[in-house]
Amino acid sequence: MTNDAKEEHTTYINVPEAVGIFDTFEAQQAAFYDLRSVGFHHSDISLLGTQEALEERLGKAYWRASELEDDPKAPRANFVSEEAIGELEGAIAGGFFFVGSAIAMLAMLTPASTVAASIAAVAIGGSPAAVIGTILARRAGKHHKDYYENQIRHGGILMWVRVRDQEKEDLAVKILKGHSGRDVHVHGWSE
Incomplete structure (x- = not known):
């Protein structure tokens, strides 16, 4: 008997990551632009993946943003602007x-x-x-609009920001909170 189950391996990077939840696309977009304007690289900023990616990776049809903000297996996606x-x-x-x-x-x-x-x-x-x-x-x-509406229905738009030192950590937390980010905090790893 063979085991066809797909074994998943998650790699963690020993780089802290700030995380926050946003109630509107506009607030999240403004936070993204401010992070970029102070020197954060776009590859250090990520959002929650699509509903399909969540179901494939976690098997969860229903989820809340607060459940996934510190889950290293939560799928990630890049920010795509309205422009x-x-x-x-x-x-x-x-x-x-x-x-x-x-x-x-x-x-x-x-x-x-x-x-x-x-x-x-x-x-x-x-x-x-x-x-x-x-x-x-x-x-x-x-499709872009539905992606954000789905996240808002599930408790908000998640945003993660890799922070490589204390100065960047403080700056990211300040920006996320400054744009009405909820439950803004830092965990000691990133994906």
Whole structure:
């Protein structure tokens, strides 16, 4: 009989980590930007992973933020700003418009085609593609919004910050608390 159970190994780093819980995305985002502005690297700042990652890693369909803030097995994710999501949405929608327009234009590049016909082909070919791109872009934005709403429903948005010395520890705690972070504290390890 073979054991197909996936054995998980969690590696801990002997670097302290500040943690706080935020009730709004805006407060958490402001804390992130302040941490970055005083020198914290984006790779030292993490958020709780997705619901799917939680269920896969911990087997918990229901959880509270306060239960996971000091759990080294809680899955982590990088912060993604609203600006980055907006850029992604623009790139998706614009990319689809460009591809549709380019295909239509290539089809019209014959010696017999006129400039007016080529412009019409670009507009006609790009419009349906732009609609598809817009739908996909909205879906990406909705996924981002749902991620934060799910965390707020479960007690708040978790944020962890690696702090390599006492000065950084004090600064991270001050910033997290300054942006209405709850239960802000430091534990002696990070993942």
